[in-house]
Amino acid sequence: LAKTTQPISMDSYEGQEVNITCSHNNIATNDYITWYQQFPSQGPRFIIQGYKTKVTNEVASLFIPADRKSSTLSLPRVSLSDTAVYYCLVGDVDTGGFKTIFGAGTRLFVKA
Amino acid sequence: DTEVTQTPKHLVMGMTNKKSLKCEQHMGHRAMYWYKQKAKKPPELMFVYSYEKLSINESVPSRFSPECPNSSLLNLHLHALQPEDSALYLCASSQEGQSSYNSPLHFGNGTRLTVT
Numbered sequence: 001l002a003k004t005t006q007p008i009s010m011d012s013y014e015g016q017e018v019n020i021t022c023s024h025n026n027i028a029t030n031d032y033i034t035w036y037q038q039f040p041s042q043g044p045r046f047i048i049q050g051y052k053t054k055v056t057n058e059v060a061s062l063f064i065p066a067d068r069k070s071s072t073l074s075l076p077r078v079s080l081s082d083t084a085v086y087y088c089l090v091g092d093v094d095t096g097g098f099k100t101i102f103g104a105g106t107r108l109f110v111k112a
Numbered sequence: 113d114t115e116v117t118q119t120p121k122h123l124v125m126g127m128t129n130k131k132s133l134k135c136e137q138h139m140g141h142r143a144m145y146w147y148k149q150k151a152k153k154p155p156e157l158m159f160v161y162s163y164e165k166l167s168i169n170e171s172v173p174s175r176f177s178p179e180c181p182n183s184s185l186l187n188l189h190l191h192a193l194q195p196e197d198s199a200l201y202l203c204a205s206s207q208e209g210q211s212s213y214n215s216p217l218h219f220g221n222g223t224r225l226t227v228t
Contacts (some may be wrong), residue, residue: 042138043116043202043219044155087154098143098168100217102154 004088004103011109018075021104023090025069031090033071039086083110115139118203118220126228133223135186135203135206144186147202200224
């Protein structure tokens with residue numbers, strides 16, 4: 001099962017770009033990389049998913065190098081409301097991707 | 113609001129009680145999940161149902177008993193719990209297996225369980 005490693009916490013200021021990098025050295029060929037955001041007392045919320053190169057949506061970008069052993073979530077111009085825990089996940093191809101295990105996550109604090 | 117609805121939002125139960133947590137989704141998803149989350153920790157996978165059949169049980173104690181009556185509903189029956197079982201219980205659904213098939217998880221906001 002691919003394990004992910006992220007920084008425990010990060011601080012930023014409003015208006016800055018934040019980049020959170022996740023390491024997943026033993027990612028399987030079929031695995032997608034998925035990022036979730038979680039606020040206190042709420043369930044995690046899907047942010048973005050990718051397989052390789054770059055993916056962008058209305059809230060974030062995901063950069064994945066050719067070897068796919070890491071990925072970087074980029075949040076442009078963060079605001080106070082982006083303070084949350086961010087989780088990077090990769091699946092378990094042996095169980096068809098069902099065994100979705102969360103790593104420790106990165107606590108992002110956005111200051112005014 | 114989320115597309116996965118969990119009830120109740122809060123539950124307090126004694127160690128001898130029997131209670132059930134309920135989860136419902138109407139997105140046509142065929143995989144449903146239970147996770148347990150303690151304070152300041154990541155969600156821990158408990159059970160996975162695929163096409164209404166239990167496909168993964170992460171060695172969860174038998175005092176937790178899952179049930180999937182149909183493709184839209186998922187229950188978690190609780191009996192003889194311990195105080196350390198107090199946590200946020202999260203339900204999720206996905207079209208297929210989460211990461212391998214480009215099918216992200218959709219979570220409810222959980223049931224906050226306190227065992228006294």
